[in-house]
Amino acid sequence: MAILLNRVTKSYGSRRVVDDVTTSIDDGSLTVILGPSGSGKSTLLRLIAGLETLDSGTVAIDGQDVTFQDVRDRNIGFCFQHYAPFRHMTVAKNVGFGLKVRKQSRADIDRRVGELLEIVRLSDKANRYPSQLSGGERQRMALARALAIEPRVLLLDEPFGALDAQVRVELRSWLRDFHHRIPVTTIMVTHDQQEAMEVADQLIIMAEGAIQQTGDPRHIYASPSNEFVQGFLGPITNFGGVPVRPHDLEIRGANAPGEHAVVTAIQNFGFEVRVDLRTEHDTSCWVQLSTREAETLSLSVGDAVTVSVRHEPALMI
């Protein structure tokens, strides 16, 4: 276990932001802490880094209790939400800062900075200032700067939050790939469930300062431990009084077994189709169909159908 959190608690004034959190993070894993804003996930990350002090509980990294260790002695790579570039320094100076603090020789620093800029594909921008970089480039510079000190743990606070959608998707898969090559234990915080599902080996779901569920992302998606987790990870609809994923429902002809229903609305999103239904018990639910399924059924508003739960719930991915 690379990181062990034991009963970690933190309050600001009377508000308990992190409430009795106990969990462990595997060595070399890419763990994502997922939660809505205000769930305490960023605070938890800052507590691990030592940027905030705990009210109670302990933090251990690589078997060493670091609860009372200053942030500068923890040897942690931290990437801030807005990258926190040193604006008056060039890209190379930014990346080399931690090495300069460690009193490494000029030649060693230059060599290492060169290597890192190669890895994050910024070699040609070494002498630029942060203001001359794009958002994605700044993000990669911040990553190189954090990695320069060969941290025991890499902590990323909403790393893609401030980027536009296309760059975000690119950087996500880049991060996956990157972590594959340099498997330093990484914890990333995000509020974007799609991002979390795509990137994480291990998922920690937080709400209101407490952990809701931890584990393999696909497992959590398929068997959420509570309604919050289920609702947060993907859309849910109510069928027969039970919350289910809308793609786990099936629509068939009016004579098939299942609950009778009438189509009330159809929305086509291109890659999927949403069908709203009113059932014989006068409750409403909606079903998510692939475009091809919708074409086969060729539904229109007012059609009488039956709806039932698929026998083999479709797992995501």
Place this chain on the structure above:
Amino acid sequence: MKRPTGLRVVVLAYLGVIVALPVGYLIYRAFSKGFSSFMSQVTQPGAVHALVLSLEVAAIAVPLNTIVGVGAALLFARHRFWGHRVLDLCFDIPVAVSPVIIGVALVLAYSKIGWWGSWLATQGISVLFSVTGIVLATTAVSLPYVLRSTLPVLLESGTDQEEAARTLGSGPLRTFWYITLPVIRWGVLYGVVLTLARTLGEFGAVVVVSGNISGLTQTLPIYIYDSWDQNYNAQASFDNALILAAIAVVALVVLGILRSKERNHRGDLA
């Protein structure tokens, strides 16, 4: 783009009436009797002594208020403590009230009838009618400028860069020197120039505590006023006023040039 002619005329006229015309006329009068006359006025022993004293006072007051101002700005920006609003307000009092009041208050406190003036006297330290008093008065009236020009920059820049430096292993001194100071330096420098201008120009508070002893405790503004009011030597007054004004203006211009150079170099507004 529409040219706001009316507004421009108003602003120019305003500046003309209160700045350009009087200063322009002062420059004209300073050199009206030729350059050699100007030089002889500004090299009078009394004038030179006054200029040197003003510069000496500035050389003490400016660094002092720079250190205190930057320290206070860090304190107010990075820590919330009980009474910080009151303390913050206290920094403005010396410039909010008339300088004469500061002078009188200092005389009260430091004269032999004052609270600790009598104790200081037994230690052989006299504050009034001395250079010490002038430094004290000048420091008091130029107290808030560095704080006021630094604090907004510090609040706006946030703590991200400092925290990033800490995670990279940087201690407080290194973080301040390599991260915080470069971020706030233009704010600090602007404050330093304002402080310098105020320390060189201060009249009211200094005249009360200094006793205006010619050739001893006379700063340049007091010398200028004296030449005008007591010695009926208007020419000495014009010429030395120009020297005084030039120092502050040159400081402002140099700051402006340095700053625009760096902006061009880095291509941003930071």
